[in-house]
Amino acid sequence: MRFLRDNSLTIVLVTATLMTIAGMYIAGWLANNEELAAHGSPALTLMQYGLSGDFLSAVFENWESEFLQMSVYVVLTAYLYQRGSAESKDPDERSPQDEGLAHREEDPEAPWPVKRGGMVRLLYAYSLGIVLTGLFLASFVLHLVSSARSESETAQLHGQATTTVMQHLGSAQFWFESLQNWQSEFLSTALIVVLSIFLRYRGSPESKPVGAPHRETGS
Numbered sequence: 204m205r206f207l208r209d210n211s212l213t214i215v216l217v218t219a220t221l222m223t224i225a226g227m228y229i230a231g232w233l234a235n236n237e238e239l240a241a242h243g244s245p246a247l248t249l250m251q252y253g254l255s256g257d258f259l260s261a262v263f264e265n266w267e268s269e270f271l272q273m274s275v276y277v278v279l280t281a282y283l284y285q286r287g288s289a290e291s292k293d294p295d296e297r298s299p300q301d302e303g304l305a306h307r308e309e310d311p312e313a314p315w316p317v318k319r320g321g322m323v324r325l326l327y328a329y330s331l332g333i334v335l336t337g338l339f340l341a342s343f344v345l346h347l348v349s350s351a352r353s354e355s356e357t358a359q360l361h362g363q364a365t366t367t368v369m370q371h372l373g374s375a376q377f378w379f380e381s382l383q384n385w386q387s388e389f390l391s392t393a394l395i396v397v398l399s400i401f402l403r404y405r406g407s408p409e410s411k412p413v414g415a416p417h418r419e420t421g422s
Contacts, residue, residue: 224262231258242360256352260380263346268384270342274335276392281332286420287400289411293420343381350377 207214228249235257236246252258284294292298310317316327326333348368354376355365371377395409400417404410408422 227261228253228258231261239360244360256349256354256356259349260346260353263342263349264380264384267339267342267346267381268388270335270339271385272388272392274332274339275389277332277335284420285396285400287417288396288420289399289409289422290396291420298421346381347372347377350380 232247232249232252235252235255239246247255280291281300283291285291286294292300314327316323316330351366351368351371354371354374358365366374399410402410403413403415405413411419411422
């Protein structure tokens with residue numbers, strides 16, 4: 204079926220996302236209830252766990268780091284280079300991504316913001332970075348709020364005082380949760396940039412052609 208073929212990458216990735224979230228949900232629910240039982244507290248239902256700080260904090264903690272990786276990568280690759288990498292523009296040649304938009308205004312298939320011009324076109328020209336940065340910031344805030352709630356839920360189990368969102372923002376625990384994921388995202392991005400200089404994967408648009416020299420830049 205043409206639709207499945209044309210959209211197979213998105214379909215597989217979205218399906219994998221939903222399946223892993225479901226698996227995380229069940230595993231987290233069971234683990235959380237084991238901890239509650241150890242403290243003599245009643246178990247949570249699946250619905251209650253889905254709204255708990257423990258689950259939401261874990262979800263948005265990971266989303267935050269992924270959106271940070273993608274937003275930083277989109278912005279940095281617009282201005283910085285790595286010679287030989289399939290993930291970089293060629294520093295010696297003008298890239299199609301840098302072309303002006305004047306000749307595109309009359310193209311009937313051009314996106315409507317390009318035809319509209321002005322501020323709309325300007326925002327559209329940087330819209331991928333803007334949206335990814337917005338998703339990072341939203342996930343950061345949701346992680347912060349959910350993590351503060353999770354911290355308060357844990358404190359209640361031990362008969363300790365709860366924490367506010369602003370108190371949690373300044374806590375070592377919150378930044379440990381964030382930075383442990385951020386470092387892995389930056390490392391994995393650096394690895395794909397460097398490894399794509401020397402290694403290949405035939406058929407992937409993220410790889411240079413198998414026979415391309417190491418010095419050749421871009422896919």
